[in-house]
Amino acid sequence: MRGADLHLRVEAHELDIAATLDCGQCFRFYTQEDGTIAGVAFGRPLRLMQTEREIVFYDTSTEEYEAVWKRFFALDEDYGSIKQFLSEDAVLKQAISYSPGIRVLRQDRFEALISFIISQNNNIPRIKGCIERLCRQFGNRRGDSYSFPDACTLAAARIEDYRELGLGYRDTYVQECARMVADGEINLAAISRMELSDAREALLKIKGVGIKVAECALLFGFHQLGAFPVDTWMKKALANFYPEGFPERFHSVAGVAQQYLFHYVRTSPVAEKRLRLT
DNA sequence: GCCCAGGGAATCG
DNA sequence: CGATTCCATGGG
Secondary structure (H helix, E strand, O other), X not given: OOOEEEEEEOOOOOOOHHHHHOOOOOOOEEEOOOOOEEEEEOOEEEEEEEOOOEEEEEEEOHHHHHHHHHXXXXXXXXXXXXXXXXXXXXXXXXXXXXXXXXXOOOOOHHHHHHHHHHOOOOOHHHHHHHHHHHHHHHOOEEOOEEXXXXXXXXXXXXXXHHHOOOOOOHHHHHHHHHHHHHHOOOOHHHHHHOOHHHHHHHHOOOOOOOHHHHHHHHHHHOOOOOOXXXXXXXXXXXXXXXXXXXXXXXXXXXXXXXXXXXXXXHHOHHHHHHHHOO
16 A cells, blocks of 8 residues: 655755764665665655755655654754754854754664664664664565564574674673563663653663663653763764863753764764864 | 774773 | 773774
8 A cells, every 4th residue: 555755845954864864873774876765664664855945755644744754853843943052052053054954863762772782882884784684684574674673573582593693792782682671671661751860770771781872772762852972973072172071051952962963073074174183 | 914883791900 | 989801793
């Protein structure tokens, strides 16, 4: 049963799907040879195309858009206000103007948690490959691709079945985390309702989840915009731009700021030069 | 062969 | 407490 193509009038500075889906917060979207971007989220395949004035959602419906994609892309949030607030800081203003269409996605919490366990001491292209193989092995077919597997499936799978995926030592972390979720030892729904500090504490009980992975899961999977992941890139950025520490007044949306900064220092040639100065 | 990649656990002072 | 060290894997 095919849906229609939905044309959404959005300017690129409000939502840039290429930057948003390729700035290290999600790992399941790829740019195709025809220029469209395709991937899977919440078990639903999606193919997109962006022009100057609109984004085309192929083969979907207004119902699916309202129920799933609007929320996934945070199009129900006022990013104008957030960006205006963060732009009070000169460095953030620069990072935001470099890629103003980035938004923090609302991803599935289990998928985000497992994905960022896999991300540790790993690079983005290889993380994407690992997750793709995980989905092919344990997920369900959805058109041309596969859904992200659920906790029960990952918990029940044998460790030998993980080995060919190339996760390295992280495979036991993934299996054990899935088991804790499947058994109810970790209640992700309950963590969703917690305040940030309690949610952090809860996630840190999972083996393979340290501070950085917890912050990523909270920001990208639990939509805690105050979560603030610091990886090797962010360490460089903070040392160069904020030697006195990141401004406290941005704490409520520090994660959003982090994502603009992360993308900026990772991909901007200008930022790269500035980072070399110290 | 080396180093690095959106780090974390185990161990040691 | 902080600081090492080891952990699999692939690309540059």
